[in-house]
Amino acid sequence: MTKASPFFTSLKDLFAFLELPEPAVQVANSRFSFLVSRHFASKIEKKNPNDPLLREILPTEAENLIVEGFSDDPVGDAESELEPGILQKYQGRMLIEPTFSCSLHCRFCFRRAEPRKSLGDFLSRFRARLNSSPDIQEVIFSGGDPLMLPRANFDALVATILESAQVKTIRIHTRTPVTFPQVLDAADKNSLFSILKNAAQKKKVVLVAHVDHPHELDKKSAEIFRELSQAGITLLNQSALLQGVNDSAEILTELSFKLFDQGVLPYYLHQLDHATGVAHFEVSDARALQLLQEIRNALPGYLVPRLVREIAGEKSKTPI
Ligand SMILES: *Cc1c(COP(=O)(O)O)cnc(C)c1O
Ligand code: SF4
Secondary structure (H helix, E strand, C coil): CCCCCCEECCHHHHHHHCCCCCCCCCCCCCCCCCCEEHHHHCCCCCCCCCCHHHHHHCCCHHHHCCCCCCECCCCCHHHHEEECCEECCCCCEEEECCCCCCCECCCCCCCCCCCCCCCCCHHHHHHHHHHCCCCCCEEEECCCCHHHCCHHHHHHHHHHHHCCCCCCEEEEEECHHHHCHHHHCCCCCCCCHHHHHHHHCCCEEEEEEECCCHHHCCHHHHHHHHHHHHCCCEEEEEEECCCCCCCCHHHHHHHHHHHHHCCCEEEEEECCCCECCCHHHCCCHHHHHHHHHHHHHHCCHHHCCEEEECCCCCCCCEEC
16 A cells, blocks of 8 residues: 555545535646645535635636736845845845745745746855855745755754854744644654754744634644744744635634634734735735724734735835
């Protein structure tokens, strides 16, 4: 018997697993394939074609619509890219994209349309960049999902930062606590957990999870967050505001409370970046502000995320 892959790469297989009739659309957009981890898929309600978690990962015809104002580089990354995979937009913070891999393909992702440039020898380029950028105090791992890197590659990048006196903070943006938690399993010596734990003894380590809906949180994520917290790692969350997924005050309120239950503080609630093929997820600013007011009334202040948008050329995220 062959071991089952931890991913669904075929919609047909996913729909069989969810006990749903096969969808009409096979691959809506060949530029961004279908992918979802079995772990995430197991949190989708069976036989429910309208499940919010399914909506996050299901390719649809709407992705092929050309909508004015939606483009392949919505946040001006090309302009801020120092070299492939290394960006600086904001003061003191360098953002690196050491991999294009993810544990699932979120259909609303703003990086979905990005050309997959060769990263070459990323480690040595990163080392050189860091050494010639004395103003950098924080290195932000983004992607892709940086925790999908092979262990040795992730270890080498972190080790480079630990050697650098100027960097105070390592920040990891990742969706794995809710999508592919095995990479953070504290009981598995080959997971990435020990690398983060060790780093947290020498620098500040911040993990920014990406959870959009309370159903994504489960016993496994609670366990992962507990171990990370005990290792001294600061836990934050960012969400994207998504039509048909979490554009409701009840859902956003429940999400904040459930994150806090698991030791995670809400950080950002993002208005969607206008990437080609994501217009059907858009929530208007007027509706977003109304939702923000409603959740402010329902939550303690420290559980209200900052509603922001990324605007190309600005020196920080822009509050709405
Ligand atoms: C969002 C972002 C950051 C981090 O911004 P914070 O407001 O500190 O969370 C850094 N660099 C780039 C390129 C970004 O897009
Ligand atoms: S995990 Fe993040 S980078 Fe990967 S597809 Fe989802 S939103 Fe995009």
